[in-house]
Amino acid sequence: MSTDVLLQTRNLGVRFGALQAVDDVSFEARRGAITAVIGPNGAGKSTLFNLISGSLRPLTGQVMLDGQDITGQPPQRLLAAGLARSFQITNLFFELPVRENLRLAAQFVEPGPWWRGLRHVRTSRSAMQRVDELIAQFELAADADELAGFLSHGQQRRLEIAMALASRPRLLLLDEPTQGMSHADTEDTAQLIRSLVQDGLSILIVEHDVDLVMKLSDHVVVMHQGAKLSQGHPDVVRADPAVQAAYFGQEVQHA
Amino acid sequence: MDWLQFVLAPQVINGLSIGVAVVLMALGLTIIFGLLDVINMAHGEFYALGAFVAVALIGMGLSFWLALLVTPVLLALVGYLSERTLVQRVFHSKDRHTLTLLLTFGLGVVMEDALKIVFGANPLRLEAPIQGATEMLGLFFPHYRLFVMLFGGAVIAAVWLLVFRTPLGAMVRAAAFDRHMTASLGVPVHKVYAATFAFGVALAALAGVLLAPMYSVFPTMGRDFVFIAFSVVIIGGMGSIKGAVLAGLVLTQVQSISSLWISPVWSDPLLFGIMVLVLVWRPQGLFGRLGHA
Amino acid sequence: MLESALARVAPASATGSRPNDALRWIAAVFFVSALAFGLIAWAVGDVFFLRLATEALIYGGLALSVDLLLGRTGLLPLGQALFFGLGAYVSALVLKHWDASFWLALGVAIGASALAGLLGGLIAIRSKGVYFALISFGLAQVVSKVIYNTRELGASDGLIGVPAAQVGGGLTSAVPLGFFLLVLTLIFIVWALLSLLMDTPFGRQLAAVRGNEQRLAFIGVDPWRVKLAVFVLAAMIAGASGALYPMLRGFVSPELMFFQVSGNAVINVIVGGTGTLIGPLLGSSLLTGLRSVVGSWTEHHHIAIGLLFVAVVIMAPRGLVGGLAPWLQARLDRRGAKDRI
Numbered sequence: 001m002s003t004d005v006l007l008q009t010r011n012l013g014v015r016f017g018a019l020q021a022v023d024d025v026s027f028e029a030r031r032g033a034i035t036a037v038i039g040p041n042g043a044g045k046s047t048l049f050n051l052i053s054g055s056l057r058p059l060t061g062q063v064m065l066d067g068q069d070i071t072g073q074p075p076q077r078l079l080a081a082g083l084a085r086s087f088q089i090t091n092l093f094f095e096l097p098v099r100e101n102l103r104l105a106a107q108f109v110e111p112g113p114w115w116r117g118l119r120h121v122r123t124s125r126s127a128m129q130r131v132d133e134l135i136a137q138f139e140l141a142a143d144a145d146e147l148a149g150f151l152s153h154g155q156q157r158r159l160e161i162a163m164a165l166a167s168r169p170r171l172l173l174l175d176e177p178t179q180g181m182s183h184a185d186t187e188d189t190a191q192l193i194r195s196l197v198q199d200g201l202s203i204l205i206v207e208h209d210v211d212l213v214m215k216l217s218d219h220v221v222v223m224h225q226g227a228k229l230s231q232g233h234p235d236v237v238r239a240d241p242a243v244q245a246a247y248f249g250q251e252v253q254h255a
Numbered sequence: 256m257d258w259l260q261f262v263l264a265p266q267v268i269n270g271l272s273i274g275v276a277v278v279l280m281a282l283g284l285t286i287i288f289g290l291l292d293v294i295n296m297a298h299g300e301f302y303a304l305g306a307f308v309a310v311a312l313i314g315m316g317l318s319f320w321l322a323l324l325v326t327p328v329l330l331a332l333v334g335y336l337s338e339r340t341l342v343q344r345v346f347h348s349k350d351r352h353t354l355t356l357l358l359t360f361g362l363g364v365v366m367e368d369a370l371k372i373v374f375g376a377n378p379l380r381l382e383a384p385i386q387g388a389t390e391m392l393g394l395f396f397p398h399y400r401l402f403v404m405l406f407g408g409a410v411i412a413a414v415w416l417l418v419f420r421t422p423l424g425a426m427v428r429a430a431a432f433d434r435h436m437t438a439s440l441g442v443p444v445h446k447v448y449a450a451t452f453a454f455g456v457a458l459a460a461l462a463g464v465l466l467a468p469m470y471s472v473f474p475t476m477g478r479d480f481v482f483i484a485f486s487v488v489i490i491g492g493m494g495s496i497k498g499a500v501l502a503g504l505v506l507t508q509v510q511s512i513s514s515l516w517i518s519p520v521w522s523d524p525l526l527f528g529i530m531v532l533v534l535v536w537r538p539q540g541l542f543g544r545l546g547h548a
Numbered sequence: 549m550l551e552s553a554l555a556r557v558a559p560a561s562a563t564g565s566r567p568n569d570a571l572r573w574i575a576a577v578f579f580v581s582a583l584a585f586g587l588i589a590w591a592v593g594d595v596f597f598l599r600l601a602t603e604a605l606i607y608g609g610l611a612l613s614v615d616l617l618l619g620r621t622g623l624l625p626l627g628q629a630l631f632f633g634l635g636a637y638v639s640a641l642v643l644k645h646w647d648a649s650f651w652l653a654l655g656v657a658i659g660a661s662a663l664a665g666l667l668g669g670l671i672a673i674r675s676k677g678v679y680f681a682l683i684s685f686g687l688a689q690v691v692s693k694v695i696y697n698t699r700e701l702g703a704s705d706g707l708i709g710v711p712a713a714q715v716g717g718g719l720t721s722a723v724p725l726g727f728f729l730l731v732l733t734l735i736f737i738v739w740a741l742l743s744l745l746m747d748t749p750f751g752r753q754l755a756a757v758r759g760n761e762q763r764l765a766f767i768g769v770d771p772w773r774v775k776l777a778v779f780v781l782a783a784m785i786a787g788a789s790g791a792l793y794p795m796l797r798g799f800v801s802p803e804l805m806f807f808q809v810s811g812n813a814v815i816n817v818i819v820g821g822t823g824t825l826i827g828p829l830l831g832s833s834l835l836t837g838l839r840s841v842v843g844s845w846t847e848h849h850h851i852a853i854g855l856l857f858v859a860v861v862i863m864a865p866r867g868l869v870g871g872l873a874p875w876l877q878a879r880l881d882r883r884g885a886k887d888r889i
Contacts, residue, residue, distance in 0.1 A: 054765070075765035085766060093759040104756050107749050108768040117750040124749065167768060294678050344862045352677055353624055354861060357818060360626075361858040364811060368851035478807060482689050485682055493678075520697040524690045531671055534679065 006031040006171055006202045007083075012051055012061035021047040023226040024060070029171070029219070034193065034203045036213040039223035040246055045206045046088060046175065048223065052204075053085040053173050054078045065171065079108060082170035086160040088179055088206075094149030098140055098159060099131060101148050105166035106130035130166060138162040138192075154185040161192070165201075172196070174205040178212060190216055210247075214238060222246070262515065264394045270511025271504070272400040272469070275407030276462040278503035280484040282414055282496060283458035289494030290427060290451045293342060293355045297363035298459050298484065299477025300370070305330050305460025306467040306476065307370055310379050319384035323464050330460035334453035337362065342452065343445065363477075370474040378471035403465050410461065411500060418496060427451060459484075482523065483507075486530045492543025502541065567877030574869055574876070575739065575826040582732055582833070590725040598724040602796055604836035605731045609789025610809070611816040611828035612738060613782040618814070619823030620746070621778050622758030624681045626810055627688030630668065631661045631783040633805030634691075635790030637701065640710045640800045650713035650721065654791050661787020662780055669779035673772060676761075685807065692805035706801030713795040721795035731792055735829065738785060742825055754778055812839075815857045821869030830869060 007029040014022050022044045029035040037045050050056040052063050054075040062071045065081055073081075093101050106127040110116060122128075135141050138158045143151060148159060161177055174193070178186040190212060197203060207213045213220060214234040222230040222237055224246040230237050237243055280302055287295050295301075305326050312322040341362065345354040383399040390396075418424040427447060463476075470476070487506055491498025506529070510522050517525070533540065582601070589598045610632050617623045635657040642653040672683045695701055702708070712722035721727045745751040753774045756764055764771040794800045803809070812835070820831020835853060842849035864871055 074770070076768050076770050079766070079768040091760065091763050091766075093756055093763065095759045096755065100752070104752060105767040107752075110749075117753070118745070118748050120744070120747050121749060121752065122747075163767065294681075341858065341862065345865075348865075354865065356624065356678065356681065357814070358858060358861045360811065360814070361854055361861060364815075364854035365851050365858065368848055368854060372848050372851065482686065486686070489679065489682060518697075520694060523693050527686045527690045530686065531683070534675060534683075538675065538679075 004030050006066055007035075007052070007204065008064040009048075009052065010062045010064070012048070012058050012063065014047065014051060014056060014059045020226050022051060022058075025223070025226075025228050026061075027221045027228060027231055029202060029204050031202050032197060032200060033218040034197055034205060034216055035219045035221065036217040037204070037206045037221045037223060038208075038210055038213055039229070042225070043223040044226040045223055047226075049085070049173060049175055049206055053083065079167055079169070083173065084164040084167055084169035084171075085173035086164040086175055086177060088175040090153075090156045090160055092148040092156060092159055092163070094147065096148060097145050098148055098151065099135070099144045101159060101163060102131045102134050102166060103127060105163040106134070108167040130168075134162045134166060153180055154182065157181060157185070157189070158192075161189075165196070169201070171202045171204060174203060176206055176208060178207070178209055186212060260393055263512070266511045266515060267508065268394070268396060268400055268404075270508040272403040272407075273466070273511065274504045274507035275404055275411065276466045277480075277483055277487055277507050278411055278500050279407060279458045279462040279465075280480070281487040281491065281499040281503045282411065283455035283462075284484055284488045285491070285494055285496060285499045286414075286418075286458075287452055287455035288488070289496075291342075291355075291448050292352065293452070294352075294359065295452075295455065296356055296360040297337075297366055298359075298456065299479075299481030300363045300366035301330060301334065301456040301477070302459040302463040302480055302484075303370060303472075303474060303477035304333070304366060305463030306381075306472045307374055307379075307463075307474075308460070309464040309467055310374075310381055310472055313381065319468075323461075326464050327457040327461045331453040331457035334456035335449045337456075338449040338452035339445075343448070346448075367474055367477065374474065376474060378473040380471055381467045383468035399468060403469075407462075407465060410458075414458070415496065415500075479523075483510075483526065486526050489540055490530055490533045492540030495540065495542035498540055498542035567873040569880050570873040570876035571743075571824055571826055571869070573880070574830075574873065575743075578826060578830055578833075579732070579736055583729075586725060586728045586732065595724045598728050599796065600837065600840055601833075602724075602728045602731050603793075604833040605728075605735050605829075606789050606792045606796065607813065607816065607836050608829040608832035609735055609738060609792070610786050610813045611820070611832040612735075612742060612825065613786040613789070614813045615817045615822060615825055615828040616742065616754075616778060616782045616785065618817060619825075619828075620751075620758065621754045621775065622761075623775065623779075624677075624814070625684045625782070626681045626807070626814065627684035627686070628782070628786050628813055629805050629807070629809035630684075630688035630691055631664060631786035632790035632793075632809060632813075633695075633800070633802070634664055635661050635787030636793045636800045636804050637695070637707070637790075638787075639791035640707045640794040643710050643713055643794065644707065648711045648714050650715040650795065653713055653795070654788060657791035658784050658788050661783045661790075664787070665780035665783025666776075668783065669776045673775045673779055685810070688805055688807065688810055692802050695805065696802040702801075704802060706799055706803075707794075708799040710794040710798050710800070712798075721792075727796065731796075734788075734792075738788075739825060739829060746825075750774070750777070812853075815853060817867075818865070819857060819860050819867055821867030821871070821873070822865075824867075824869045824873060827867050827869030831867065834868075 005028045010026050012022055012025045013020065025048060037048060039045050047056065051058045054073055054077070057072045062069060064070065065083055068081060070078060070081055070083070093104065103121065107124060109130055110124045110127045135144050138161070140155065140159060140162070143155065148156065151159065157177060157179070161174065164172055164174070177193070178189050181189065186209065193203060193205070193216060205213070205217070217234060220231065220234050220237045221228060222243050229246055230240045230243050280298065284295060284298050287293055308329060309322040309326045312325060313319060317325070341358060342355060345351055345358055348354055385398040385402060388395045388397040418428065487502045488499060490506065491502035506526060509529070510526060513525060514522060582605070585601060586598060589601070610628060613631070614625055614628050617625045638657040638660045639653040642656050646652065668687055672680055672687065675683055696704055712720040714720050715730060719726045719730070753764065753769055756769070757771055757774055761771045764774070790804065793804065816831040816835050817828040819835060820829065821827025839849050839853060842852055860867060
């Protein structure tokens with residue numbers, strides 16, 4: 001496998017009862033690039049994400065991260081391998097303050113043996129530093145002590161991404177990060193994602209917002225009814241008649 | 256052949272009569288959970304209350320048969336009131352699973368002590384309304400146990416029909432599935448909940464009345480019996496009627512027959528062990544739906 | 549809108565600060581009052597109330613173990629008395645048949661509870677919510693039944709004639725004031741350690757389990773391990789508390805494992821204030837005293853406590869300290885800015 005490729009899925013598949021939710025999907029995500037997975041409703045994008053990120057065990061196929069087989073590994077092992085994800089349905093610790101949410105996520109970067117977990121949180125300098133970095137980067141300073149549940153939707157979505165980023169992953173999986181966001185917020189998030197890649201991160205993103213995806217990504221994978229329909233540069237995919245049929249054959253997707 | 260006739264068969268018959276009562280109780284529990292999402296920790300106390308009320312009614316001169324019919328109705332009323340005045344109050348809070356559990360737990364404590372106050376801590380005995388036994392196919396069938404099996408079985412069948420074959424049952428199942436949707440269709444959801452709770456505890460009370468002549472009646476009788484009922488519900492799957500019936504009948508048979516070889520002390524541990532194994536294999540129980548509890 | 553019993557002491561303001569200062573104040577008041585109570589009781593020559601207070605503290609330890617699970621990790625244990633009773637039996641056996649040493653009995657009891665906690669935890673931890681509660685209940689039910697029927701352990705009568713435990717320097721568990729102070733110190737140490745634990749990464753993970761267990765794996769923490777660890781810790785605390793019981797009363801019986809004890813502990817926690825650590829100690833003290841006092845008038849103190857509990861669950865689910873602390877914290881905050889982690 002070329003060193004360009006960070007994530008590779010081979011013949012990934014899973015079924016729920018009679019429904020083949022993901023059907024023999026193979027694709028690659030390159031290092032330092034933004035790879036997007038799009039497709040009409042029910043295409044299996046979220047299921048694919050769940051297969052890659054350890055929420056779901058695949059029936060067939062493999063997932064390779066930088067040459068390492070990570071198929072079916074639980075999420076905490078994937079984090080150690082450098083793979084982190086955010087969630088489509090905001091999945092924060094709503095009863096805890098923003099700062100604590102981030103600290104929990106950042107604790108991962110704190111070096112030391114397991115009994116490190118028994119010293120006061122104040123002494124986790126690396127983690128506290130990371131928290132401050134993230135608060136600055138994601139513009140959450142004003143509400144850092146607010147309970148996560150009280151944040152605006154846009155802020156919560158940002159916190160979602162920040163938490164996924166806290167462990168300094170190599171590959172970041174973003175599950176519909178702009179879901180429910182206003183146009184302005186969506187723009188800001190797009191900027192943020194671009195800046196993350198400039199810092200050397202690789203991103204795999206599932207999105208409904210096709211326009212956003214076309215502007216943002218280097219490589220697009222289109223799914224339809226569980227299978228991979230098409231892939232390639234955004235312009236190539238956009239012009240693909242099969243893709244158009246899949247989308248326009250159903251409801252038209254708006255930005 | 257003798258062994259079958261004189262040792263095994265009585266155990267099976269015993270197991271069936273207890274089994275029917277266990278199923279009734281488990282049905283009540285699982286229906287309350289299936290619809291209200293409430294774990295009724297006081298279920299055992301409703302069972303005990305049913306037995307005590309029957310004893311009281313009979314003491315006042317009613318026949319056993321009348322008490323058998325009247326007691327569940329009375330207990331249903333108590334259940335309805337409990338649900339409306341107590342359970343409803345914590346129903347809408349965020350941590351309502353824990354709160355309702357704690358609430359019904361507290362209710363159970365109060366009920367158990369209330370029984371102690373009113374009836375005293377000493378066990379009471381109730382005469383079986385029909386004595387004697389019949390011999391059929393070479394097996395002895397004590398008349399009362401036969402009655403319990405038939406009557407209980409009939410009630411279980413009736414519940415099944417009610418839930419799965421009537422419009423009322425359909426409405427109840429719809430409400431279990433999606434509360435808000437059903438409410439917006441004009442169904443008085445609050446009343447349905449209270450009525451379901453009442454129905455569930457009435458089943459427990461019925462079990463109490465049925466078993467009263469077979470065992471003694473004392474205030475803490477609910478505690479032990481509810482353990483079996485809960486185990487059955489967990490093994491069968493919380494909210495599953497089919498699970499309650501199957502698990503109830505099978506497990507009581509297992510307990511009954513195993514008592515031939517192991518001391519009764521190990522009967523509960525055996526049941527517990529089975530429950531743990533089932534949960535390891537299928538965390539939602541045999542027929543339960545994942546995502547519940 | 550009713551607040552949940554599991555709401556940690558929610559701050560009066562919308563910010564995330566926990567009322568730590570208020571809790572420390574309340575704890576200070578509690579421990580100082582307990583000390584004063586003991587000294588006064590001793591001065592007037594009383595033994596009964598001193599013993600009762602010691603027993604209240606012992607149950608307080610059990611309540612702490614329940615709060616660790618319920619208030620902090622969001623797991624409702626309905627069978628914690630299993631470990632309490634186990635610790636009591638182990639302690640009694642050590643004192644009777646091995647050596648009447650306080651430290652030995654306590655040590656062995658803690659060890660036994662840790663082991664039992666590991667075994668019980670492996671069974672119970674895989675389940676959530678209601679299933680956990682029922683498995684915990686079932687475990688205690690099953691083990692207590694077995695003990696009830698084991699003649700070697702005294703069957704339904706339990707073990708009597710447990711000698712006083714030698715602590716050292718002439719102090720034994722037969723000395724009312726001395727033992728009271730020792731138990732008070734132990735409970736204080738456990739409370740203090742648990743309070744400190746809450747500000748460690750591990751302690752914070754417990755809150756995370758309660759809030760959103762699913763997310764934990766995605767930030768690199770295996771929730772199963774966290775839950776098992778806290779379950780074992782809680783078992784050890786319950787066992788240690790139980791170990792003190794035969795030292796105080798001279799006997800143990802299977803009743804110590806019965807549901808009543810587990811249930812009372814949960815009631816103590818809820819009434820005192822779930823998740824506050826000091827609340828359960830307070831609740832335990834108050835309710836043990838109440839049960840004894842009301843129990844001397846009538847046999848039916850359970851119904852009184854039961855009604856109180858139901859009322860608390862419906863109307864004041866945060867409990868005594870749970871309601872008091874935010875108010876107190878707000879007043880303390882007004883006196884100056886506080887650092888928050």
